[in-house]
Amino acid sequence: MRSVKTLTIATLLAATAFGGLGAAPTAQAITNEDVALNGTFRATSIGDYAQRNDQYFGEPTVYQTWTISSTCISTQSCHGQVSSDQGWTAPIYMEDGEMWKIKRTVPNWERCEDGTAFSGNQTFFFYPVNDNGGFQLGSRVLSGKDKTVGPSGACGQNQWLDIAMPLRLDQLS
Numbered sequence: 001m002r003s004v005k006t007l008t009i010a011t012l013l014a015a016t017a018f019g020g021l022g023a024a025p026t027a028q029a030i031t032n033e034d035v036a037l038n039g040t041f042r043a044t045s046i047g048d049y050a051q052r053n054d055q056y057f058g059e060p061t062v063y064q065t066w067t068i069s070s071t072c073i074s075t076q077s078c079h080g081q082v083s084s085d086q087g088w089t090a091p092i093y094m095e096d097g098e099m100w101k102i103k104r105t106v107p108n109w110e111r112c113e114d115g116t117a118f119s120g121n122q123t124f125f126f127y128p129v130n131d132n133g134g135f136q137l138g139s140r141v142l143s144g145k146d147k148t149v150g151p152s153g154a155c156g157q158n159q160w161l162d163i164a165m166p167l168r169l170d171q172l173s
Contacts, residue, residue, distance in 0.1 A: 032072035034138060037080070037092070037100065040172045041066045043124075045146040050165040059165060062146075066169070068092060098127050098135055099144075106148060112155035122148040126167055142169035 043066050047059035070080025076097040083089045090104035102124040109120030126144030130136035133143060143166075150161040 030075050030137065032075060032078075035075050035094070035097070036070045036072045036078055037068045038070060039068060041068060041142075042170045042172055043084075044168045044170075045165040046168065047165055050163060053159070053162050059163060062165075065172070070094075100124075100126050100142070109148060110150040110154050110161050114155075116155070118150050118154040120148040120150045120161070122146070124167060126169055140171040142171075143167065144169075 043062075043064040045062040045064075047061040050057060050059035052059070065085040067083045068080065069082075070078050070092055072078035072094075076095065078094045078100075080092045081089060082092045082102055088104060090102050092100060092102045094100045104122050106120040106122050108117035109122075110118040112118075124144065124146050126142040128136055128139035129141055129143045130139060145164055146167045147162070147164040149163075152158060152160040154161065
C-alpha cells in the first residue's frame with residue numbers, strides 16, 4: 001500500500017513540476033497576414049557607421065518615410081511596393097520567410113570631377129527584430145542594411161564605389 005501512495009505523490013509532484021495536469025497551450029499558426037508588411041515606416045540609414053569600400057567613413061544620415069504595401073502567397077514569399085517621400089517607388093519582396101529586400105536604381109549617384117555622373121544600384125535588406133536584435137515576427141522595428149554600388153570604371157577608377165549603412169525601420173502606422 002505504501003508503494004502506491006509513494007507512486008501517487010511522485011506522479012503529482014512531477015505533474016506539478018512539468019506544468020500540471022491541465023491541457024498544454026495551443027500553438028498559434030502563423031498566417032500570411034502576420035508576415036506581410038503594410039503601413040507607414042520611418043527609414044533611417046545611419047551615416048555615422050557608413051562604410052565606403054569596406055572602410056568606415058562617415059556619411060550623412062538619411063531619413064525617409066516609406067509607405068509599404070505587400071501581400072504574401074505563403075509565409076515564405078511576399079511581394080509588394082514601397083513609396084518613399086523622397087520621390088521614388090520600388091518593388092519590395094521576401095523569399096525566405098525572414099529577409100525583406102528592395103532594389104532600385106539611383107540616377108546620378110556617383111558624381112565625377114569632370115561633371116559626369118553614374119547611376120548606383122541601391123539595395124535595402126531588413127528583417128523584424130526584438131530588443132536584442134534577433135528575428136521576431138510581427139515586430140514594429142526592423143533592422144538591416146542600405147547598400148549602394150556604382151559601376152566599376154566610373155570616374156576613371158577600376159573599382160566600383162560601394163557605400164553601406166546600417167538601416168532601421170520603425171513602423172509609424
